[in-house]
Amino acid sequence: MEYQVLARKWRPKTFEDMIGQEHITRTLQNALINRKTAHAYLFVGPRGIGKTTIARIFAKALNCEQAPVENPCCECESCISISEGSNIDIIEIDGASNNSVNDIRNLRDEVLYSPVKSRYKVYIIDEVHMLSNPAWNALLKTLEEPPGHVKFLFATTEVHKILPTVLSRCQRFDLRKIPENLIEERLRKVAVSEKVKISDKALMALARAAEGGMRDALSLMDQMIAFHFSDEETEISEELILKTFGLTAPDKINKLVSSIINNEQGQVIMEINEQALNGKNLDNLFQDILKYLRGIEICILLKNPDSVLEVGSDIIQKYREIAQNTTLKVIQSLLETLSSSGKFLHDAINKQVYIETLLLKAMRKARAKTIDDLLSKINILRKSGKLSDLEVQTPSETKEKKTTENIEQPKSPGLKNNEIGKSAKAGDIKDLTKTVAEGISSNPKKVLTDDKKMGDSESTVKNKTFPKENAAAEIKGELSDSKKTSDISLSDSNAKVKDTSLPSSQPLVDTPEKLWHKLIMDMENLNQPQLKFYLQKAIPKYIGKSTITVCYDEEFGTVPAKRVSQKKDILNRCLERITGINNFRLNIIYEKGISTPSENIRKKDLNKVKEKIEENRFVKEIIKKFNGRIVDFRG
Numbered sequence: 001m002e003y004q005v006l007a008r009k010w011r012p013k014t015f016e017d018m019i020g021q022e023h024i025t026r027t028l029q030n031a032l033i034n035r036k037t038a039h040a041y042l043f044v045g046p047r048g049i050g051k052t053t054i055a056r057i058f059a060k061a062l063n064c065e066q067a068p069v070e071n072p073c074c075e076c077e078s079c080i081s082i083s084e085g086s087n088i089d090i091i092e093i094d095g096a097s098n099n100s101v102n103d104i105r106n107l108r109d110e111v112l113y114s115p116v117k118s119r120y121k122v123y124i125i126d127e128v129h130m131l132s133n134p135a136w137n138a139l140l141k142t143l144e145e146p147p148g149h150v151k152f153l154f155a156t157t158e159v160h161k162i163l164p165t166v167l168s169r170c171q172r173f174d175l176r177k178i179p180e181n182l183i184e185e186r187l188r189k190v191a192v193s194e195k196v197k198i199s200d201k202a203l204m205a206l207a208r209a210a211e212g213g214m215r216d217a218l219s220l221m222d223q224m225i226a227f228h229f230s231d232e233e234t235e236i237s238e239e240l241i242l243k244t245f246g247l248t249a250p251d252k253i254n255k256l257v258s259s260i261i262n263n264e265q266g267q268v269i270m271e272i273n274e275q276a277l278n279g280k281n282l283d284n285l286f287q288d289i290l291k292y293l294r295g296i297e298i299c300i301l302l303k304n305p306d307s308v309l310e311v312g313s314d315i316i317q318k319y320r321e322i323a324q325n326t327t328l329k330v331i332q333s334l335l336e337t338l339s340s341s342g343k344f345l346h347d348a349i350n351k352q353v354y355i356e357t358l359l360l361k362a363m364r365k366a367r368a369k370t371i372d373d374l375l376s377k378i379n380i381l382r383k384s385g386k387l388s389d390l391e392v393q394t395p396s397e398t399k400e401k402k403t404t405e406n407i408e409q410p411k412s413p414g415l416k417n418n419e420i421g422k423s424a425k426a427g428d429i430k431d432l433t434k435t436v437a438e439g440i441s442s443n444p445k446k447v448l449t450d451d452k453k454m455g456d457s458e459s460t461v462k463n464k465t466f467p468k469e470n471a472a473a474e475i476k477g478e479l480s481d482s483k484k485t486s487d488i489s490l491s492d493s494n495a496k497v498k499d500t501s502l503p504s505s506q507p508l509v510d511t512p513e514k515l516w517h518k519l520i521m522d523m524e525n526l527n528q529p530q531l532k533f534y535l536q537k538a539i540p541k542y543i544g545k546s547t548i549t550v551c552y553d554e555e556f557g558t559v560p561a562k563r564v565s566q567k568k569d570i571l572n573r574c575l576e577r578i579t580g581i582n583n584f585r586l587n588i589i590y591e592k593g594i595s596t597p598s599e600n601i602r603k604k605d606l607n608k609v610k611e612k613i614e615e616n617r618f619v620k621e622i623i624k625k626f627n628g629r630i631v632d633f634r635g
Helices: 022-033 051-063 077-084 101-110 133-144 180-194 200-210 214-227 238-245 250-261 265-277 282-301 313-323 328-344 351-367 371-383 395-406 419-426 429-442 444-453 469-482 512-525 529-535 558-566 568-579 597-615 617-625
Strands: 040-044 090-094 121-126 150-156 171-174 539-543 547-553 585-591
Touching (some): 051 077, 051 090, 051 121, 051 150, 180 200, 180 214, 200 214, 214 238, 250 265, 250 282, 250 313, 250 328, 250 351, 265 351, 282 328, 282 351, 512 539, 512 547, 547 558, 558 568, 558 585, 568 585
Parallel strands (some): 121 150, 547 585
Antiparallel strands (some): 539 547
8 A cells, every 4th residue: 555644544534523714613513513514615824734635624514424423433435535536526726726716606606506516515725815806806706606506615825815805705714824842742642643752851852843734743763763764763762853954942032031131142153153163043032032031931921831831841941041140121122123133034145144133132122221211310310319410501501601601701800711611610609799799789880881891681680590590599698788780781682681680589590581491491301392383483581580471462372372381380480490590480471563583583583585576577567556555476
């Protein structure tokens, strides 16, 4: 008798023999018992997991002489003829070689004839995605309303190539890859029946090499049996299987993953180089690394990973041992980097170099400090009081501060040139403020005169402002003690200060324009672009004791003013932080006929356009015809 390969010899004959597809077999068995079978079924899944096998078993159960039954008896004439492939009512078609319109037309004509011996005429079409679109369109009507004696059973590995109109006419069943532990059990059963000596580790290696396909596992085992046929007494070892199929031993993978997690870059390079020199399949090695990292991640997340991981208990124990020496964050970072870049491994010219580079990159990113880590550390230091003096400054404030330091300070009695800056840098704020107060008290007019000579168009108070907030408070105290007041006229191109005196309660901050500019720039840090746009529509007027007053146009600025009023709480907190004064508030007023600088520029540009239009002689003639009227070309 001719030898029959293990994949055909051990092909399941009943639903009970199917492993790993219980979710499908249970559904089909219930449909058979209740006699509620559909007219078309579609089985989807990768190679070698039992799509065509389930279709054959289902066809036998439909036509079994003892029907309705959960499993075919495999003893009646119908079951035996279907198993042998001699039943003329069970038609198996290869979709790759019968994909034309003419083939489907012939099939459509044959469907009309009743079965010869069986209860149902069953069409099993394998690789059905190979049918052309015209062929599918020719079959649609028959597939939707076939005769009662016809059943269609389709199998495909690429369901995305099938037309949606076909999918809607079928009951779809998705087969999944068979777990390694189930494949290992079936191979052990086959080895005992075939009297083959093979170690348990070798069976595990074969199950891993099969990649979820039982047919591939049986074919590989058949190959190893043929290799050892001359020496039946020798046991098939794991080492021989790994060498034959280019697989990496689990211990080597465990060692490599441990080096990756421990950030041992040199050891990782040595392990990859060793596997490459031994002729191992680097694609399989990369997939094994990903699978190992996922197993470690599952062991960290779940108390009982056995329900998710389809491997043996000894491998799960190794996952747990490595998980004790790492964190979930490191594992997730490694998986994120490797899984997203692994798709390019297939097309890499030098796979060894690509894997080495990719692993080193993933290790570096897993150990790098993220922004969240830095922010959490800063918050810890701030809560402990070590960063109490830290002030966040915008780039504009930093530039402004450097410009202020470079300006030559005015000379005053009892105060040498640049003494202010040196004292501020030294941190001796109390002595500095006292010196400034004495200088102003002895000859305030002298100080004002020197300020005007410098061409300072802003407040004199700004030039006496120091980086520390407590320094401002001490300066105010010294000024009040000296009982010297002076009339300071603060003028600007857009606003005039209403309070001409400098009371002790007035905040020593920037001019209204500078303070308003700081508030606008602060909106960028708060990620408030729309609020920043509304703030730019306002014109700062003056600074009071604890308020800043801004003005909006009475006619065109009501909407921006309303939006700003809705966000007053945020703006008031920002003003308190910028000025260092509690309860510093924003006050909004309205004036008629004002406009922001951008609007003024726009009006000037519009007037220039109008002038150029009026200079054109053709336009002049048009204007004369319309009695001197001219159209506003704002569009």
